[in-house]
Each structure stands twice: as structure tokens, then as C-alpha cells.
Amino acid sequence: MTVQTLASDDIHTTASFAIRHSxxxxxxxxxxxxxxxxxxxxxxxxxxxxxxxxxxxxxxNLYGHLMSPEFFDAENHPQITFTSTGIQRGADGAVALEGDLTLRGVTQPVRATGTWSEVEADITGAPRIGIDLEAAIDRTAFGMAWNAPLAGGETVLGDDVALLVHVEFAAPAAA
Known part of the structure; x- marks a missing residue:
């Protein structure tokens, strides 16, 4: 198999999260x-x-709180990074990734699963790969421990965070 280094098509690439609230x-x-x-x-x-x-x-105000040391600590840790340590692809388009996620300067192993799709030629004639991934992390493992109690024993935030990443990679168009 030919080895290529592909960059993400950032217009078609997203990262998001979901966390239980109240x-x-x-x-x-x-x-x-x-x-x-x-x-x-x-x-x-x-x-x-x-x-x-x-x-x-x-x-x-929420943005400011999330950028603060209680959450992302953006001033000291301006990036979240991921580096795969293993990728397993199934014949049906399924994909599983193992890797290291660094958030707030703390690196933890994470496993993500999803789909891997490829086309030989997109609208520009270049090969394109799409990867959709989901993972779950415990935010407290990365030092995001802020919370507040609610009546009835609940807390404002859950500890489990769902991560969703959708990335498209495009090879340079053939000359």
C-alpha cells in the first residue's frame, strides 16, 4: 500500500463534546x-x-469560565492534542483507534471507535478519506474537577464526557 501524508480539510472537520448538565x-x-x-x-x-x-x-461568561483554570486552563494549555498508537480497520468500514489524548497538560490513553470511508476521487479528482469517531473520557482524570451540588444529590456536571470527531483528509490533486 502506498504511504501518503494527508492533511485535514479543515472546512469539513469538527470536534465537539457532550456532558451531562444538571x-x-x-x-x-x-x-x-x-x-x-x-x-x-x-x-x-x-x-x-x-x-x-x-x-x-x-x-x-460561560466561555470565560471554560477557559479558566477550573476547566480548560487555556492560558497555560492552549491546545488539546491526540496521537494514535494503533489503528484497526474492519472490512465493513469500522475503525478503532487507540491513542494518547493530552488535555490541560495531562496525557491519558483513550480508545475511539467509528467509521472510515474512502473515495478514489472527490469533486476535485483527489482521493478523500473521512473518519468519524466517538470516545468517552472522565474529565476529572484530566484535572477538570469543578462541580457544584444540586438539591437531591445531583451535581451540576457529570464526569463522563462524550467526544465526537469528524475529519476529512484530502490528498493533493493530481497534477
């Missing part, structure tokens, strides 16, 4: 500045980075 719903937010690199071949490798300050939320 015990009644899942709060969702996303990042605008997401970049990834995929090395293809028999032993593919994926790495990516998210600019923490690109977080999109609907409230300025």
Missing part, C-alpha cells in the same frame, strides 16, 4: 480550529490538535 440534559459545544494529519499505509497514524480558544459557546 442531571437533566446533555450540554454540547464544539471547537472551530481543528487540524489533523493522517499517514496512510499498512500501519496508519493519526494525529490532531484543537485550539482551545476556538470553543464555541453561546454565553460570554
Amino acid at each position: 442531571g437533566v440534559s446533555d450540554y454540547r459545544a464544539s471547537f472551530n480550529d481543528v487540524h489533523a494529519t493522517l499517514v496512510t499505509g499498512d500501519a496508519p497514524q493519526l494525529s490532531g490538535a484543537v485550539d482551545v480558544a476556538s470553543l464555541q459557546v453561546k454565553n460570554e
Whole structure:
């Protein structure tokens, strides 16, 4: 298999998360500045980075709190990074990744599952790969311990966070 290094098509690449809020719903937010690199071949490798300050939320006060040391600590840790340590692809398009996620300067192993799709030629004539992934992390393992109690024993935030990443990689168009 030919080895290529592909960059993400950032217009078609997203990273988001969901966390239980007040015990009644899942709060969702996303990042605008997401970049990834995929090395293809028999032993593919994926790495990516998210600019923490690109977080999109609907409230300025909430944004400030999330950028603070109680959550992302963006001033000291401006990026979230992921580096794969193993990628297993199934014949049916299923994919499983093992890798290291670094958030707030803390690196933890994470496993993500999803789908891997390829086309030989997109609208520009270039090969394109799409990878959709889901993973779950415990935010407290990364030092995000802020919480507040609610009446009835619930807390404002759950500890489990669902991560969703959708990335498209495009090879340079043939000359």
C-alpha cells in the first residue's frame, strides 16, 4: 500500500463534546480550529490538535469560565492534542483507534471507535478519506474537577464526557 501524508480539510472537520448538565440534559459545544494529519499505509497514524480558544459557546461568561483554570486552563494549555498508537480497520468500514489524548497538560490513553470511508476521487479528482469517531473520557482524570451540588444529590456536571470527531483528509490533486 502506498504511504501518503494527508492533511485535514479543515472546512469539513469538527470536534465537539457532550456532558451531562444538571442531571437533566446533555450540554454540547464544539471547537472551530481543528487540524489533523493522517499517514496512510499498512500501519496508519493519526494525529490532531484543537485550539482551545476556538470553543464555541453561546454565553460570554460561560466561555470565560471554560477557559479558566477550573476547566480548560487555556492560558497555560492552549491546545488539546491526540496521537494514535494503533489503528484497526474492519472490512465493513469500522475503525478503532487507540491513542494518547493530552488535555490541560495531562496525557491519558483513550480508545475511539467509528467509521472510515474512502473515495478514489472527490469533486476535485483527489482521493478523500473521512473518519468519524466517538470516545468517552472522565474529565476529572484530566484535572477538570469543578462541580457544584444540586438539591437531591445531583451535581451540576457529570464526569463522563462524550467526544465526537469528524475529519476529512484530502490528498493533493493530481497534477
